[in-house]
Amino acid sequence: MTSKRQSVTDRIYDALKQEIFDFALLPGDRFTEQEVAQRMQASRTPVREALSRLQRDGFVTVMFRAGWQVKPFDFEKFDQLYELRIFLELAAIKKLCEQQESPALDSLKNFWLVPVKDRLSHGPTVREQDEAFHCQLVEACGNEEMAKVHRNITERLRIIRRIDFTQAPRIEATYKEHGKILRAIIKRRTLEAQRLLQAHILESQAEVQKITLHMLHQARQT
């Protein structure tokens, strides 16, 4: 129903973002508006607008009269985003635990607090659901502005977080940790929930860093 209102700009914006997520456009790649316009079967105007949004979102940069570039990997920036993400989610948990009721948590419970046999095992799907878990946690606390900032951070981290969830142990751990966090929130144990969540994110971050460094090391050797 909302799709009717999708403009050409929106379509191109989504498509480009997806290409970046899918590594069809690699970090550091350079391209022109004309190229994108041809590929997307549109004129430069909506392409420019879409690129402008993506720039504001932190995915691409424009070089004055010299083309566009997919933002190169910047590990310091990723660390900052992880840190900010942790702050936001800790704040969200604090708010959640202070609330009397939080019906918004129900869908989370229904997905994550399930017996082992009902759990998913497909890596990419679990990554998607992991993202949803953290986003919904922030959304549930009722501060839409917080949720918006958090969503942007989540998207910007998606590129490297996909490296996680490639191995079964991490998937299993994710289920276990999410379960623990939810139960702590339900029991209104703020500090415990915060501690668990911080550990959960840091662990995932460490995993990603490890693999990323490995990839970098390999790349340098070639």
Next chain:
Amino acid sequence: MTSKRQSVTDRIYDALKQEIFDFALLPGDRFTEQEVAQRMQASRTPVREALSRLQRDGFVTVMFRAGWQVKPFDFEKFDQLYELRIFLELAAIKKLCEQQESPALDSLKNFWLVPVKDRLSHGPTVREQDEAFHCQLVEACGNEEMAKVHRNITERLRIIRRIDFTQAPRIEATYKEHGKILRAIIKRRTLEAQRLLQAHILESQAEVQKITLHMLHQARQT
């Protein structure tokens, strides 16, 4: 030096934002791209781009083929922004207190930790400096992404925060409170600094709410 690179779009973006801050464009006001283009002596293209940025920043909204509107006051949103701002600044203080050194704090000390006779008294100037205080606090902790989010929030709250700082007692209080916060940070008393800062912001928020409600009440009576 950086001004050379200011495009027409940038100029219009800044000008429009300033007009919104100055209430030359009032919340709820509707206008067209053509109007702005004429006023700014430019074509619709850069106007559109500037408006698009302002929309993303949360200052205006576009109505499909029906003109633009300065975002009307939304007090619930302001509360959310205040809350988010507090979270960010508390996190910044935590980081600052954990750091060994923080030379970035020096300019803050030089401005706020001064004898009474050296203090400014001009309301608008102090408001500007108050904004700078909080922004620099976040910048000093070294997370640029955090600082960026915080800056956007600060700008969006500027419209209502200008109501504050109209009375001498609030200016005096601001000096006193900022001084206390800085001293607590210098002594690495994290919790005390956080408590002071939260109280400081909540007080300012309460003041703004009081005056705003008063204004609304008056507006309804006319």
Next chain:
DNA sequence: TTCACTCATCATGTATGCAAGATGGTATTC
């Protein structure tokens, strides 16, 4: 061989033209 300069080419930034749809006023009907 290497460095510097020139100029054609190309990419973005800006202006303008055109189309689809929203709006508001007027006329018509009940």
Next chain:
DNA sequence: GAATACCATCTTGCATACATGATGAGTGAA
């Protein structure tokens, strides 16, 4: 008199044309 339908006008969304400055290949001199 009220409500509805229709039409002129207006506004944004998209396409295209033009201007300005960046880039890099090629040439000439040291």
